[in-house]
Amino acid sequence: MSGIFGAVSKKGCREDLFYGTDYHSHLGTQFGGLAVWNKGLVRKIHDIRGSQFKTKFYEDYKDMQGSRGIGVISARDEQPICINSKFGAFAIVTDGFIDNADELAAMLYNEGQSFSEITDGRINQTELAAKLIIRGKNIIDGIEYMFSRIEGSCSLLLLNEEGVYAARDRRGYTSLAIGKRGEDWAVAAETAAFSNLGFKINKYLSPGEIMLLKESGPALKRNGKKTNQICAFLWIYTGFPASSYEGINVETVRERCGNCLAKGDKVSPDMAAGIPDSGTTHAIGYAIEAGVPFRRPLVKYTPGFDRSYTPPSQERRDLIARMKLIPIPEIIKGKRIVFCDDSIVRGTQLKNYTIQKLRECGIKEIHFRIACPPLLFPCKFNYSTRTLHELAARRAIKDIEKKDIKDISAYLDEGSLKYKKMVEWIAKDLGVTSLKYQKLKEMVGAIGLPPQKLCLYCWTGRQP
Numbered sequence: 001m002s003g004i005f006g007a008v009s010k011k012g013c014r015e016d017l018f019y020g021t022d023y024h025s026h027l028g029t030q031f032g033g034l035a036v037w038n039k040g041l042v043r044k045i046h047d048i049r050g051s052q053f054k055t056k057f058y059e060d061y062k063d064m065q066g067s068r069g070i071g072v073i074s075a076r077d078e079q080p081i082c083i084n085s086k087f088g089a090f091a092i093v094t095d096g097f098i099d100n101a102d103e104l105a106a107m108l109y110n111e112g113q114s115f116s117e118i119t120d121g122r123i124n125q126t127e128l129a130a131k132l133i134i135r136g137k138n139i140i141d142g143i144e145y146m147f148s149r150i151e152g153s154c155s156l157l158l159l160n161e162e163g164v165y166a167a168r169d170r171r172g173y174t175s176l177a178i179g180k181r182g183e184d185w186a187v188a189a190e191t192a193a194f195s196n197l198g199f200k201i202n203k204y205l206s207p208g209e210i211m212l213l214k215e216s217g218p219a220l221k222r223n224g225k226k227t228n229q230i231c232a233f234l235w236i237y238t239g240f241p242a243s244s245y246e247g248i249n250v251e252t253v254r255e256r257c258g259n260c261l262a263k264g265d266k267v268s269p270d271m272a273a274g275i276p277d278s279g280t281t282h283a284i285g286y287a288i289e290a291g292v293p294f295r296r297p298l299v300k301y302t303p304g305f306d307r308s309y310t311p312p313s314q315e316r317r318d319l320i321a322r323m324k325l326i327p328i329p330e331i332i333k334g335k336r337i338v339f340c341d342d343s344i345v346r347g348t349q350l351k352n353y354t355i356q357k358l359r360e361c362g363i364k365e366i367h368f369r370i371a372c373p374p375l376l377f378p379c380k381f382n383y384s385t386r387t388l389h390e391l392a393a394r395r396a397i398k399d400i401e402k403k404d405i406k407d408i409s410a411y412l413d414e415g416s417l418k419y420k421k422m423v424e425w426i427a428k429d430l431g432v433t434s435l436k437y438q439k440l441k442e443m444v445g446a447i448g449l450p451p452q453k454l455c456l457y458c459w460t461g462r463q464p
Contacts, residue, residue: 001174001238001382002095003027003073005193006157006164008213009184013069016197018061020186021071022053023193026240027095028073032056035080035091035159036066043091045078067215068164070157076383077124078117080159085134087142090160092133094126095174095189097382099152101125104132129154140221143167143210153381157187163214165221172207172228173381173455175245178218185213192242204246231381232454235447236372237278237342248448251281256446257371258285258340261438265290267338267367275341275354276300276325282371283340292338297331297361298354300324325354329361336365336433343372344426347392351430365433373440374422376408377461396425412460414439 003024007016017034032053033045042064046056053073072079072093080091098104105115105123108131115131117124129146136142139158143165146154153173158165166187168176179186179199186199194201205211206224231238234245241251258281262272271293274283277300287294301324337358344350358366374393388394388404397411398404400421410418427435440459444451457463 001027002075002079002093003189004070004093004095004155004157004176004187005072005189006068006070006159006166006187006213007184008068008164008186008215010067010215011184012065013067013184014061014064016184016186017064017069017071018054018057020188020193020197021073022057023196023240024071024073024188024190025053027189027238028075030076031074031078032072033074033079033093034061034064034069034071035082035093036064036069037159037161038064038066041082041089041091041159042066043080043082045080048073068159068213070159070164077126079124079126081117081124081126081130083130083134087134087139088160090130090139090158092126092130092156092158094129094154094156096153096155096169097379098125098128098150098154099380100150101128104128104149125154129156133158139165140210144208144222147208151380155189163212165210165212166205167210167222168205168207168224170208170225171381171455172225172230175230175234176205177244178202178205178211178213183215183217185218187211187213190240190243191245192240195242201244228453229455230449230453232443232447232456233343233372233458236443241281246449246453253447254278254281254342254371255285255288257438257443258282258287258369259289260285260442260446261340261369261371261436262286262289265338265369265436267365267434268336269338269365269367270335271295271297271331272338272340273297275339275350279339279341279371282342282369283338286338286340286369290338295331297328297335297337297358298325299328301326325357327357327361332358333362334364336367337363338367338369340369340371342370343375344368344370344392344430345375346390347395347426347430355431359431366431367434368427368430368432368436370435370437372443373414373437373459374411374426375458376411377458379458380463381455381457392426392429393422396422396429400425408461 005020007013132146133142179194180202209224210222235253272287274280
């Protein structure tokens with residue numbers, strides 16, 4: 001997942017662009033980029049692995065004069081991409097994952113097209129989106145053509161001499177919102193970017209909707225669809241607590257998840273705690289409902305360390321998991337603690353680092369409560385999990401069945417014996433006293449949207 005932000009202001013957009021993009025830093029770990037229009041395109045891209053966006057761009061942004069611009073915190077590819085085309089020059093940033101990228105690239109290669117951005121032998125998906133767009137009759141037609149050809153998801157911002165085009169992917173898997181401040185306009189993947197810059201949420205783009213932001217104001221270019229299947233994981237883990245999607249705030253959803261996890265729980269802990277950062281609010285909700293103290297036996301050392309879920313390499317994920325969480329033995333020793341977390345994806349970091357640290361501090365009981373069901377299918381719509389064997393629940397199934405099986409429907413039934421065995425296997429593998437996952441119905445209820453308006457693919461295997 002990447003974070004994208006755009007700003008338009010008659011007085012100049014550089015400060016809004018710099019800080020607005022930085023407020024998306026939790027969504028990417030690889031590259032940061034800015035582009036402004038000032039009688040042409042001005043672009044800056046930096047590698048932000050092991051560093052912070054603000055540090056890398058602090059001097060650059062001061063020289064990026066212009067009334068409109070776009071920015072990105074990228075989880076994978078270098079962005080923005082700049083193209084000279086039959087539509088004129090433009091810069092583009094994207095958020096999403098094109099699942100059939102290799103197939104589309106092969107089609108373009110066969111037609112004589114070439115790609116200039118190659119990393120580790122793979123094409124840059126933002127460049128691929130741009131190459132698809134320029135096949136259209138105009139910018140709008142090109143965006144719609146790109147939407148029609150890709151599998152997966154792709155929301156984008158496109159900057160040219162007209163203004164900033166904002167287009168949300170057809171399924172509405174990712175989010176884009178428009179912000180207004182007097183005569184100034186902004187567009188963001190995360191609405192948390194608006195508040196401190198003085199913007200108010202003006203509207204959420206509908207799936208497939210295309211708008212053009214200009215100094216004179218926004219112009220609707222294509223109506224969106226009423227059907228929407230936004231990623232449920234935005235609320236559970238990915239999103240920033242102060243952000244809202246479809247008008248529903250992330251922090252309040254996580255509290256409700258914690259409430260649900262505490263209801264009917266049989267354990268009697270000394271305290272509830274969260275795995276920082278996203279697990280923290282789930283734990284607050286648990287503590288409120290269970291009537292137990294909320295404490296912080298694990299604290300996160302923030303500077304220089306990304307989220308362990310987002311980096312593409314296992315080596316980098318392991319390093320972050322080992323270094324960022326610091327235990328407090330004085331709180332942990334001899335205690336029975338319920339730990340709330342957003343999810344168990346691979347489980348290796350939890351077992352090898354977090355739980356090991358707790359054991360070394362003399363914890364008495366470790367009870368894990370997870371805010372979503374077991375992840376059983378790699379994401380097809382964003383760059384996160386990519387293979388079945390990565391997933392802890394799939395490893396459990398393979399070990400229980402003594403082979404890989406295609407039909408895992410019995411393990412999707414939360415009341416089945418096989419589901420129970422899968423959870424018990426994961427608990428034993430992690431080395432915890434007990435493990436309980438949120439039920440799918442409870443998670444959907446905590447979000448507050450009908451299930452048909454959510455993408456639940458990673459839990460159910462059913463595509464939007």
